Amino acid sequence: MSPKEKIEISTEEKIKITARQVFLKKGFAATRTRDIAEEAGINLALLNYYFRSKAKLFEIIMTETLSSFVGSIQKVLNNEETTLEEKISQLAASYIDLLKSEPEIPTFLVTEIRNNPKELKSKFPLGQKILQSRFYEQYQEAYQQGKVKEAHPLHFMLNLIGLIVFPFVAKPLLMEVSEVGQEQFETVMEERKRLIPLWLKAMMETE
Amino acid sequence: MSPKEKIEISTEEKIKITARQVFLKKGFAATRTRDIAEEAGINLALLNYYFRSKAKLFEIIMTETLSSFVGSIQKVLNNEETTLEEKISQLAASYIDLLKSEPEIPTFLVTEIRNNPKELKSKFPLGQKILQSRFYEQYQEAYQQGKVKEAHPLHFMLNLIGLIVFPFVAKPLLMEVSEVGQEQFETVMEERKRLIPLWLKAMMETE
């Protein structure tokens, strides 16, 4: 490749990128391969040439999306240099940034897992990874030192993730049903980067 | 109708009940009218005889589900006899009870609104109803008295609803990805009836 050469995206890559957008937006069932082909500016036959079937293509997208999602979080969870509080702040900030750039991810995952709950666990032992993380260790330490009041860590995890993710799940409904617009939503999410760690601290000290 | 007569469900009603279950579980796009007919123990043609089309049937289900959902909440929001704190407790308790009996509702609403964001607003001016509620009035009073620290009420609403609803949205993923089972989930949700009001109070006093 000469240095002058324009960076061209291969047809295969173009299909994948487009497919990702469409699948994220509409979900597997509601997506037609024609939508993808059209939007990618290629012929429908090419999609099958490269990926054999809609299902295969979808599985690739799904796996890659989950991998990068899980991977990005694991780095934070297992950082040996940071305290529990710092990890919470980092999680809130990086999660929110990620979801601001791809707000459809939570709804996408929720609907696709509903329709196909199988095989996820074996591929992504997420629960296990959390339980084995430095993050979880630090949480347990805090609990033993009496800094955390509520016994069941499930509450803590639900609260941490829910406070971050739920607004994105509720966003379409919220924007439809109220006067909240895109700009205001983003402002509020920026504020939450700061607020969520404070809230969680206050919640953890409550019984 | 003689008093002795068994209470028989009309075919129309039977279709509607079944359709509701299937739609809630799989969503509009992934549901086949054949699924509904089969599970209702009737013939496919009957479905169209009574409801003309899949879309019409779906719209009826959707409207009724939303109506009862919204209605049940409005009663709590506009109760003149209760304080803000009591309303929060009641909302948590009755919402959680409702969702324990029909846990698919949140995911259902989220996915269907994504696929069809139109017309919801006009039919259910939910945002407006909240802003005009006694509940919201009391929240504003609390804010003016300095009991609530954070300026934007959107945070408060997102937190209130998110703490209640998010676990149900995350439930399929949670149960797939961890060792949490149905029983444990229900126990945790019962605890949250008590905890959410406490947490919210603590959060509201945090800046």
Added chain:
DNA sequence: GTCTATAGGGGGATAGAC
């Protein structure tokens, strides 16, 4: 590799008998 044309099947809807 990329296209056109078409096969093949599934699913929503209807005609018409009972």
Added chain:
DNA sequence: GTCTATCCCCCTATAGAC
């Protein structure tokens, strides 16, 4: 009202030319 049989469209997938 309820059924069987069937239509027909839409969508996925493939065959085959270029």
